[in-house]
Amino acid sequence: MTYCVGLLLKEGIVMLSDTRTNAGLDNISVYKKMYVFENPGERVIVILTAGSLSVTQTTMAKLQEAIDDDDATEETSIMKARTMLDVAEIVGAELARVAEDISEKLSRNSQARGTASVILGGQRRGGAMRLFLIYPEGNHIEATADTPFLQIGEHKYGKPILDRVVSLDTSISDAKKAVLLSMDSTLRSNLSVGMPLDLAIVRYDDCRLSEYRRIENGDPVFAAMSLAWSKALRDGFSQIVVEPPAND
């Protein structure tokens, strides 16, 4: 499984992913699910992936190949595409193509299909900052002022905190805290989501990776935050009074 989350705020984009990959329950590995494509000051694209590792790795490799191609054009390279919407279209098309190709291979021996979805965020110089969720079929939705966050993978455990504290006006600093606490709840409840974590920040109009952190297992700041949140929840819980109903 996987948990990835992206926030689109007035101040910028905050993206967080875990790194656990499993084939069955007894084959667990660490793979980075965050991919950064960057031409600093001109364009930055961050992609988070969930789903079949074979599909996501192949898709990212193909996107890189298209960027490196001497004949790369606006239509083929996400580093040349005219807009972030065009970037999302290129990634979606590649994702669907690779998934179809791999599913075709798999179908010879099983009914399994390979699919994946991604969160894509970024900005090109002179353009708007945008954040998309791209589905396995290649179509996409976009973060908006009403719903400024997108999630893929095991999204349920970490959603309540986002619902309660994240809005378009949330500061980058609070947003970091929100995605880390959202991940913390997910890590506690689903073993197939695991450390280390990758955290990326892109501030508005920076058009580069403003901040990147790999948060390792046992990271003291993350551990302290996790403990403080547990304590805050328990303190909050103990302070709440449920008035005795009439028949108590």
Add this chain to the structure above:
Amino acid sequence: MTYCVGLLLKEGIVMLSDTRTNAGLDNISVYKKMYVFENPGERVIVILTAGSLSVTQTTMAKLQEAIDDDDATEETSIMKARTMLDVAEIVGAELARVAEDISEKLSRNSQARGTASVILGGQRRGGAMRLFLIYPEGNHIEATADTPFLQIGEHKYGKPILDRVVSLDTSISDAKKAVLLSMDSTLRSNLSVGMPLDLAIVRYDDCRLSEYRRIENGDPVFAAMSLAWSKALRDGFSQIVVEPPAND
């Protein structure tokens, strides 16, 4: 959808269910999902249901019919069964039988299957208090000291709070608060779980329903608790400091 949760504590059993039933997204109704079978002072059994309404209603009707039968025996009536384990076996067998019968009917016109699962808690005089989760196939698991709560239906949103605050030693009063807050998180995130709620408490060795409450939409105590929890979460969130990493 549905959310039902049961807690087995030293002080007793706490069970909570929602009442929303939907056929598709445009056909929503209120149905009670909590069934109480009681011979006060002798035996009390509380059942929470999730899944196909046709399966759960038919199963409960058959269980009642078996109780009312003049020839009811230890093997057929949950009010005569020797132990709570035997009760769970009778309910599991009936649930699987009804599901199979209904799926057989459905299969004539569609690939749909009717299935359901239940949480069953209770105590007979002289016996231990027990809490089971019975799967659609009729097999079951039981709450233990390590994991004193069981959930069916939309269980993910409401699990983090239970993981953090519920143990075997939790008081009935705190347990009520915990299941109501767990439900509150679920109601916020999944529209197919809805008010009113049914809350039942069975204190150890009471062998009767010690407390029952229907909590209606707009219930002032529940609304106040929900607000207080939101505030506690936001206050807790704002007090947590994420130390700036080295590269900030």
